[in-house]
Amino acid sequence: DAGVTQSPTHLIKTRGQHVTLRCSPISGHKSVSWYQQVLGQGPQFIFQYYEKEERGRGNFPDRFSARQFPNYSSELNVNALLLGDSALYLCASSATQGTFRSETQYFGPGTRLLVL
Amino acid sequence: AQSVTQPDIHITVSEGASLELRCNYSYGATPYLFWYVQSPGQGLQLLLKYFSGDTLVQGIKGFEAEFKRSQSSFNLRKPSVHWSDAAEYFCAVVPGYSSASKIIFGSGTRLSIRP
Helix, strand or coil: CCCCEEECCEEEECCCCCEEEEEECCCCCCEEEEEEECCCCCCEEEEEEECCEEEEECCCCCCEEEEECCCCCEEEEECCCCHHHCEEEEEEEECCCCCHHHCCCEECCCEEEEEC | CCEEECCCCEEEEECCCCEEECCEEECCCCCEEEEEEECCCCCEEEEEEECCCCCEEECHHHCEEEEEHHHCEEEEEECCCCHHHCEEEEEEEECCCCCCCCCEECCCEEEEEEC
């Protein structure tokens, strides 16, 4: 079975530009979460989506937005890129049986974004 | 403030030696606890998780972790490490009050294996 897939694998942008990252969850999984991992740190929670609705949001500015599609895939959008947005962006999916806290999340390989 | 602390930034052990990676959390209620491993250039793989019940949890690849409420700790152990265990290890929690799968990660411990 295919795991969580993310595209692109690497991306280089300049300050002020906009970027869209994509994620396809494991087949049958209905929840997608996004994390930002800055070099040398642990991942930080950005968003969780379940059944196309935002379920949770981390402490990130409004420049960050996301959405989930009917097939449960997801996009993360970042506007007005800053140098500090350079990071590995991880997507995770979970099956979700209603108890979100206990769900096991399966992570994709990530998209490495470099902002120049 | 809620936090997960991994006090060891980098640990080096000899192949075949035992391993213990430390993790402390600060929450009022019992959180949901996880250990993840991240190999270079890879995503995160779940090693084990604790929700309730037996405080000694067995995971994949021969790892285990023990939840100690009195010490607010969830240390990861392995009796004999292999060179392939070299990676970054993250302790993580989902707060008991959370309505979402918001995982809070520690800053990680990098494990190196000495031949």
